[in-house]
Amino acid sequence: MTFDLAPMLPLWLLATVGALIILSALYGLVRGARGMVWRALAVLMLLGWMAGPRSLHPVLRPVPQDALLIVDHSPSMQVGQRASLADQTANQITQDATHLPGLTLHRIDVPGGSGHGTRLFDAMDHADLPQGRFAGAIVVTDGMDHDVPSRLPTRFQGPNGQRLPLHLVLAARGEETDRRLRILSTPPYAIVGQNATIRLQVDDLGTPAPATTTLTVRAGDAPATTRTIQTGQPQDITVPVQHPGETLVGLSVSALPGEASTLNNNDVIRIRGVRDRLRVLLVSGVPNQSERVWRRLLKADPSVDLVHFTILRSPSTDDGTPLSDLALIPFPIRELFQEKIRSFDLIILDGFRNSNILPEEYLTNIADYVRRGGGLLITAGPEFVQDGSLQDTTLAQVFPAHVPTDGLVTQAFRPALTELGKAHPVTAGLGNSTDWGPWYRSAKVDQSHGQNLMSGPNGSPLLLLDRVDQGRVAMLLSDQLWLWSRSEGGGGPQAELLRRLSHWLMKEPDLEENRLSARIENGQLAVDRHALGQTTITPQAMVTFPDGHTQPLPMTRGKGLWHGTMPVTGSGIWTIRQDGLVAFASPAAQDILERQDLRATATVMGATAKASGGSQNWAGIGIPHLRQVTAGQDLSGSGWIGLPVSQAAVAGETRTQDLVPAWLALVLALIFLGVGWWREGR
Secondary structure (H helix, E strand, O other): OEEEEOOOOOHHHHHHHHHHHHHHHHHHHHHOOOOHHHHHHHHHHHHHHHHOEEEEEEEEEEOOEEEEEEEEOOHHHHOOOHHHHHHHHHHHHHHHHOOOOOEEEEEEEEOOOOOOOOOHHHHHHOOOOOOOOEEEEEEEEOOOOOOOOOOOOHHHEOOOOOEOOEEEEEOOOOOOOEEEEEEEEOOOEEEOOOEEEEEEEEEEEOOOOOOEEEEEEEEOOOOOEEEEEEOOOOEEEEEEOOOOEEEEEEEEEOOOOOOOOOHHHEEEEEEEEEOOOEEEEEEEOOOOHHHHHHHHHHHHOOOEEEEEEEOOOOOOOOOOOOHHHOOOOOOOHHHHHHHOHHHOOEEEEEOOOOOOOOOHHHHHHHHHHHHOOOEEEEEOOHHHHOOOOHHHOHHHHHOOEEOOOOOEEOOOEOOEEOHHHHHOOOOOOOOOHHHOOOEOOEEOOOEEOOEEEEEOHHHOEEEEEEEEOOEEEEEEOOOOOHHHHOOHHHOOOHHHHHHHHHHHHOOOHHHOOEEEEEEEEOOEEEEEEEEOOOOOOOOEEEEEOOOOOEEEEEOEEOOOEEEEEEEOOOOOOEEEEEOOEEEEEOOOOOOHHHHOOOOOOOOOOHHHHHHOOOOEEEOOOOOOEEEEEOOOOOOEEOOEEEEEOOEEEEEEEEEEEEOOOHHHHHHHHHHHHHHHHHHHHO
8 A cells, every 4th residue: 555645736735825824823823813713724634634634445256256166976985875965066066166256276186995095195296286275175085095195285385475275075864883793814825624713803993982793704505604793802713614715704793773884794705715734646658858847836836745656677578687785765555555545636647667676456556546536647658568557457447548559640730628627627728739749659548538628649648547446547649748847849739738737637626617707897706617517507597695595597508618797886705506506706906095984974075174274074964065265264154165266467557545535524623613712702
């Protein structure tokens, strides 16, 4: 503000008249003339008014401003009516902003649910706003934000040091409560036949005191069990792992009366069952290239304990060497094939020619071992067409093929997958067999049974699989698989083939020809039934939902595979049954951070809003209106929230105000004249 004069007469004239009036008043005062001073004051008042003193004020007008409207659309906003209430709030605030001059409101919808929780302040930081025009922010949320800063962001500090408001509008009627189930630790895998320990804790959020609740545990297809636990305290539970592969463990707790949501009252744990140190016995009849391939494969698997023997000298060998000079380890046939044979999961006979090495009773033990659930793999080479081969023993009863004495074929050929082999889990997906390298020797058969997965010269069987009572047998009718490891002619998938073959023999669930599998992805339950060799298949599966009700699922037939899908929602464990097979499925956990706390609460963001000078409001009680306020005034009140107005002077424009209005000068002059007349009359 500045001062100026706008005189009605020249200033020199007014100054001269004023000086004469002052001199006259002094003369009258000396002479004792009563009232002279008062009359002089009246004239001076009129002269002062005629000088036109006035104040000059700059013309201030609001400058353009930008504000942020952050609307939370994270998964936790789907609880109850929060999403619709948030949209109503955002629409009303947007409508209010259209009536505020110079204000541009930028709306940003924050989806969340990306695995990092809700990040509202990150959205503010990335907002593209003109420099120096930020007026504040309004955040419409349930209050559960996962990137709240420890101090007020610098964006909320104005250019003159004043704070800019962050108003919090919560999509609820007030503070809420929530009960959650937290998994503190769980083993990723467990030994089949043993128990897995899971540590968990149940928390009651927003309540003053702990309570008791009921925990329900369901592991696989076993009946559900319940137990009473105390909230706020870690609990250890054990669940049995009864089969190889994935076991789903469903956990749920009873609801807290009045809680915001029960979505985080349950969880599903995935524990993979593994066998404890698979034991494999590999017996090589003679030193050969194949044994190196087998050793490299089996020793590379940390879950396999390998016992390997190579027969270097048969008992019937008579070369004159004294026994005291032999450094060979005697073959422990009794220990391996009678005392400990049941401890092995797989026996591999690679190029093994009996030659009186194993008495008939031990060969019978091997056959009985297979019938009772063991696995046996035989590779057939030249030894199968020689006298004293395994085909001439009782072990031949479990073989899937017989090789005649003239059955050795020595010619180049490329192994190929049969039609069954292209679909069988052991060989499916091994690649294009036309790119595989050649072998040069195989054994042809005069009779065979079981499943033929690979073919050799002239389409003869090359890889046969068979089930014998409870056990399994595989027969590879060539001893030249090792050529692939040398990249002969381009090589081949020998490592993957042998891995699958050995694990099929050891009954790996994922390699079963007749199995049921299920998964849930993107809200769809997908069920696959592998049914190779099955003649009778039920054309539908029965699906049991987490709440206990069942629904049939039609299955579409394909090549060795039946498939069906249906939409599902929610969480829990779905159980699928078909023809005596059972499978389980559960959706993968989505954004665990979002499920940790499903309350609507001001406890997370309230302190930040208060530090900015902003307010917190509950939209369920009343949606606040938006208005503009001048600097220094309150930024919120009953039913409204405010943004400070920023003003700037208009260049070349001022507003004037008279310091001595005409009416005031006239009144004062009359008063002075009246006093002077009164004094003169005394």
